[in-house]
Amino acid sequence: MWTTAILAGAVIGAGLALVLREFLPSTPKLQAAFDRLGAAAADETITADRPGRHAEFGAWIERRIGFAGFMRAPDKDLSVLGLSLHAHLARKGIYAAAVLAAFTIVGVGNLVQGQFSTSIVMVLPLAFGAWLLPDILVRSKATSAREDFRRAIGTYAELVAMEGYAGRHVSEALLTAAGVGRSWVFVRIRQELNRAQLSGQQSWDGLKRLADSITVPELAEIADIMRLAGEQEVTIYATLKARGKALRVAQLTDQKTGANRKSTNMTWPLLLMGGSFLAILITPAVSRLFSM
Structure with missing residues (x-):
C-alpha cells in the first residue's frame, strides 16, 4: 500500500512539475516568437x-x-x-x-x-x-447551434424589413434589427456588423463573411438581398419579409416532419411491449393445453 x-x-x-514548468516565465527564442506570430489562426x-x-x-x-x-x-x-x-x-x-x-x-x-x-x-x-x-x-x-441560427434568421429578416419600412438605410436597418434580440445569434450578427463598419466594409459583406465562416446559407441569402438593395437601390423589403416568413414556415414544416417521424418510430416499441405482455399472459394457458 x-x-x-x-x-x-x-x-x-x-x-504537475512538467505542467508548471511550461507556464514559468522564460526567455523566448526569437525564431520561435516569429513562428507563433505567423501561425495565429485567422478566426x-x-x-x-x-x-x-x-x-x-x-x-x-x-x-x-x-x-x-x-x-x-x-x-x-x-x-x-x-x-x-x-x-x-x-x-x-x-x-x-x-x-x-x-x-x-x-x-x-x-x-x-x-x-x-x-x-x-x-x-x-x-x-x-x-x-x-x-x-x-x-x-x-x-x-x-446551426439549427438555432437558422431559426433566428427568419425573425431577423422580418425585423430588417420592418426597419426598412420605417425609412432606415440598409446598413442602419441591419444593425438596428440585430440590436433588438438578446440571444447569442443576434449578438454574433451584431458583432460582425460592427466589425464590418469599423473596417470600412459594407454591412452585407460582413453578413456574407459570417455566413461562410459558420456554414449557414440562409444568412448568405439575406446578405445577397441586402446587397441588391444597397448597390442598386431596389426596394426589396417586401421580398425580405416574404423570405423571412418562408424560412419560418419551412422550419415549422421540418419540425412537424421530425415529430411525425419520432411518433412513427415509437409505434414499434409499443407494439413490441404489447406483444410481450400478451405472450406472458397466454404462455401458462398454452403450456397447460399442450401438457394435457
Missing part, C-alpha cells in the same frame, strides 16, 4: 474565448504535437460555437492527459502489488479516445 501511494505521488508530482480575432492559460496550453500543443492540427474539429464548427483553436486543443489535451495519468497510476499500482492490470494495455487507446471526445462534442453542438 505504501509503495503504491509513493509511486502515485511521484507520478502526480512529476506531471482567433473573433473568438468569444477569453485569453488565458488554456489558450497558452493549446498553443503549446499546436507547436509540440505535429498531428494536433489535423486530428481536430473543423474550423467552421469551432467558429459557430465561438471557440478558438487553442482553447479547443487545450481541452483535448486535458482530456487525454487526465485519462492517461489515471489509468497509468492504476496499472502501475497493480503491477507493484504483483497483479496484472488491463489498464496498462488500454491506456493508450483510451487516451486517444479522450483526445477525440471534444471533437465529437463540438460537432454535435455545432449542428445544434
